[in-house]
Amino acid sequence: MSAQLAAGTYRCRDVSKSVAAAVRAGVTWIDTAPNYGSGSAEAQLRRILNTCPEVQVSTKVGFVPDSDRRAARDAGALRHGLERGHCLARPYISWQLARSRARLGRVPDLVFVHNPEHGRTDRTDLSRTLTGAFEVLESAADAGEIGGYGVATWAGLSSGMFTVLGLTKLAETVGGPHHHFRAVQFPVSLIHLAVVADALDGHGALPEAQEVGLDVFASAPLGGGGLLGAMTEELVRVIDCEASPAQAALLVALSSPGVSRVLLSASTTAHWADARGAAALESLPPDRLRRVVDVLGT
Structure with a gap:
């Protein structure tokens, strides 16, 4: 299995507890954002990051937590009524x-531009916005204030608002051949199979990321937990008859070509043990992934 598990913190009720369980399970990457955990996720991670320097962390820019709004306005960073x-x-x-x-x-090792498509329908406006964001992030990387940057999106790629190759070309325009654009993050799961089907046909976001050497962080591999109730015995057998329902669902994301890390928001040691079991299984070959796509559609 080439892809690795990483700890996501989006749906964690207790970020500290969930991430501690992940680190005990051998996870070495944590993904977070200023607006996760009602604005407290980053602060909750500080103790474990201090005690585990080998663990890497990514965060995001874009969403405005309610708890930060007044401070950002007072600092002149946020214009009232426009955010x-x-x-x-x-x-x-x-x-x-x-x-x-x-x-x-x-x-932070990586900073993702968080859902840049949010509230936007005009590609030209979005391109201008991303150009400005990349310029700030390139300067921050040059100054050693971040390790690198990327784009985390829910629908920007699937809707055609931008492409992985387009984002990379923009980074090259802004930062030159030694730019700091390192990764993309988007959903890969049994619910979001179109990106996998495209990859099996040799096109789309996953092959493009491989082509330009970007890491891919697969988000929502269990569909926010909603997939588990839909994992029938027949579907599990199609994927891997030796897997548990959660392992079968994770195995699809872990096996998808081009995926580097699969973000999982698991809360207990038992959940992480089950996830580690999925990562230990043999990767699904392309023909098995194709069968899953044929069974479920896209």
Whole structure:
């Protein structure tokens, strides 16, 4: 299995407890955001990051936590009434980066531009927004304030608002051949199989990421937990008859070509043990993945 498990914190009720269980299970990457955990996720990670320097961490810029709104306005980083809960203006990105470093207690290894398509329908406007964001992030990387950056999206790729190759070309325009654009994050699961079907046909986001050497963080591999109730015995047998329902669902994301890390928000040691069991299984070959796509469709 080439893809690795990573700890996601989006749906964690207790971030500290969930991440501690993940680290005990051998996970070495944590993904978070300023708006996760009602704005407390980054601060909750500081202790474990201090005690586990080998663990890497990614965070995000874009969404405006309610708890940060007043401070951002007071600092002049956020204009009243214009943020709509999401802001990628240069001053706000710089302010949010500094806030994240202070809360995490370290320089983040990656910073994702978080759902840049949010509230936007015009590709030209989105391109301008991303250009400004990439310029701020390139400067931050040059200054050693972040390790690198990427784009985390829910629907930007599937809707055609942008492509992986387009994002990479933008990074090259902004940062030159030695730019710091390192990764993309998007859903890969039994619910989001179109990206897997495309990859099996040799096109789409996953092959493009492989082509340009980007890491792919697969989000929502269990569909926010909703997939588990839909895992019939027949579907599990199609995927891997020796797997548990959760392992079978995870195995699809772990086996998808081009995926580097699969983000899982598991809360207990038992859940992480089950996930490790999935990562220990033999990767699904392309013909098995194709059969899953044929059974479920896209």
